[in-house]
Amino acid sequence: MIVISSPDFLPDEAGSINRFFEEGMKYFHLRKPFSEKEEVRRLIQAINPAFYDRISLHQHHELAGEFGISRLHFSEKHYALTTEELWRSLVDNGFRLSTSVHDLAQLKTISPVFSYAFFGPVFDSISKRGYKNTLHDDFVLSNDLKTVKVIAIGGIDLSNITKIPAMNFDGVAVLGAIWPASVTQGLNPGLGTRMEMGREAEDPGSPRVAALSSSAASSSSPSSLTQGLNPGLGIGMGGRGMDRDISRLHFVSNHAAGMTHIDSIRLALEGGCRWIQLRIKDRPEEEVLKIARESKRLCEHYEAKLIINDFPSIAREINAYGLHLGLNDMPLREARKIVGSKMIIGGTANTLEDIIRRIDESADYIGLGPFRFTSTKQNLSPILGLEGYSEIMKKLGALGHTIPVIAIGGVGENDISGLLGTGVYGVAMSSALINSKNLKEKVIKIQKTLC
Numbered sequence: 399m400i401v402i403s404s405p406d407f408l409p410d411e412a413g414s415i416n417r418f419f420e421e422g423m424k425y426f427h428l429r430k431p432f433s434e435k436e437e438v439r440r441l442i443q444a445i446n447p448a449f450y451d452r453i454s455l456h457q458h459h460e461l462a463g464e465f466g467i468s469r470l471h472f473s474e475k476h477y478a479l480t481t482e483e484l485w486r487s488l489v490d491n492g493f494r495l496s497t498s499v500h501d502l503a504q505l506k507t508i509s510p511v512f513s514y515a516f517f518g519p520v521f522d523s524i525s526k527r528g529y530k531n532t533l534h535d536d537f538v539l540s541n542d543l544k545t546v547k548v549i550a551i552g553g554i555d556l557s558n559i560t561k562i563p564a565m566n567f568d569g570v571a572v573l574g575a576i577w578p579a580s581v582t583q584g585l586n587p588g589l590g591t592r593m594e595m596g597r598e599a600e601d602p603g604s605p606r607v608a609a610l611s612s613s614a615a616s617s618s619s620p621s622s623l624t625q626g627l628n629p630g631l632g633i634g635m636g637g638r639g640m641d642r643d644i645s646r647l648h649f650v651s652n653h654a655a656g657m658t659h660i661d662s663i664r665l666a667l668e669g670g671c672r673w674i675q676l677r678i679k680d681r682p683e684e685e686v687l688k689i690a691r692e693s694k695r696l697c698e699h700y701e702a703k704l705i706i707n708d709f710p711s712i713a714r715e716i717n718a719y720g721l722h723l724g725l726n727d728m729p730l731r732e733a734r735k736i737v738g739s740k741m742i743i744g745g746t747a748n749t750l751e752d753i754i755r756r757i758d759e760s761a762d763y764i765g766l767g768p769f770r771f772t773s774t775k776q777n778l779s780p781i782l783g784l785e786g787y788s789e790i791m792k793k794l795g796a797l798g799h800t801i802p803v804i805a806i807g808g809v810g811e812n813d814i815s816g817l818l819g820t821g822v823y824g825v826a827m828s829s830a831l832i833n834s835k836n837l838k839e840k841v842i843k844i845q846k847t848l849c
Contacts, residue, residue, distance in 0.1 A: 403428050403430065405429060427453075430457055431701065447466075455467055470488065470493055485512070496549075518531070519552025539565055645824065647848055649666040670842060675722055676693045714741075720742030742762045745759065747764050757801055761801065766822070771808055803822045824848055827844075
């Protein structure tokens with residue numbers, strides 16, 4: 399049983415990792431593809447050192463020596479760029495290695511010095527929307543393809559984990575069934591800090607998680623693979639939004655003098671933004687579709703999520719991660735019929751009543767604004783300011799509603815701390831990002847403030 403970390407840094411993440419180990423997790427793969435070394439160092443420092451020998455590093459391998467970590471993972475690309483000589487040298491010095499493969503034929507090419515390899519997606523991925531499996535229903539992995547142990551990955555949760563032994567895999571790795579819900583479930587907008595939100599969402603002793611854990615433990619499957627899954631998979635199951643992974647930093651595309659929407663998206667991606675909303679007004683749908691396809695290609699390259707504003711048919715056509723609709727756009731329920739039940743849908747709001755209506759329409763998140771005047775949007779609703787956000791969030795919390803609320807409209811870097819103090823979940827930005835001199839540095843700073 400292997401758990402893979404969320405690619406993003408989460409509230410009280412080290413606490414969750416410690417609990418997963420205590421509850422039976424065998425190995426933990428620390429994968430932060432967009433991280434700085436210092437960020438990973440701080441996370442490892444917060445984990446109980448007793449578990450270091452069960453952690454595998456995907457990035458910043460040089461930290462292994464600092465913490466006595468003896469497991470290293472090589473991505474498929476990293477594997478291709480390194481040599482047998484290096485791998486044998488690492489193994490001779492006490493390291494255990496693993497890698498990833500997405501093509502069955504490549505399994506036979508893996509060096510036997512590796513301990514195991516991930517193969518997937520075995521089922522449709524939970525964490526990577528649109529990442530479909532290519533295996534038939536009665537697939538069985540041939541022993542002739544195995545040069546090392548093969549670990550199933552991709553779309554694994556309590557509904558299908560019992561199928562893994564019959565498919566002849568040597569173990570399972572899970573990601574999307576655990577982390578998204580541990581962030582998005584149980585959030586209370588009225589709470590003052592993100593750390594409190596994280597603890598409430600991740601508490602393995604909650605009745606909901608305990609019940610699901612018990613269900614997993616009493617599975618009729620004879621496979622030992624289900625043991626140790628209880629606390630983690632319990633967090634990720636049940637209710638609408640089990641795989642609703644909402645970023646705290648949203649970038650909204652911008653079309654300004656000398657810059658196209660694609661230019662702005664490329665800048666944002668290069669700077670580290672991983673939630674991109676393509677917002678195009680007053681252009682023919684066929685033109686928007688062309689831009690959307692190019693935006694999707696860019697986002698896939700950076701492993702980012704693309705949200706389409708206003709055009710549900712385009713969101714469905716390009717298999718976007720999500721759809722965002724304004725107050726005067728199509729009702730969310732009608733849009734849901736077009737894009738299906740799995741796609742994220744966010745809705746704009748300006749008042750508490752707007753938010754309640756969006757919740758009734760089963761929105762996955764709210765874009766609440768505008769915070770102040772912004773030149774990127776015409777026909778502005780009344781400006782809220784910090785006082786307006788504070789009043790709305792207090793009333794929303796008092797009503798017991800728990801939905802991620804994103805502050806939008808003229809938000810600048812210096813506004814974020816104050817906005818978070820009102821209880822909002824995150825912020826959406828546009829000009830304030832792409833007009834900065836060092837975008838990457840600013841994004842890192844903002845993400846640290848948000849988390």
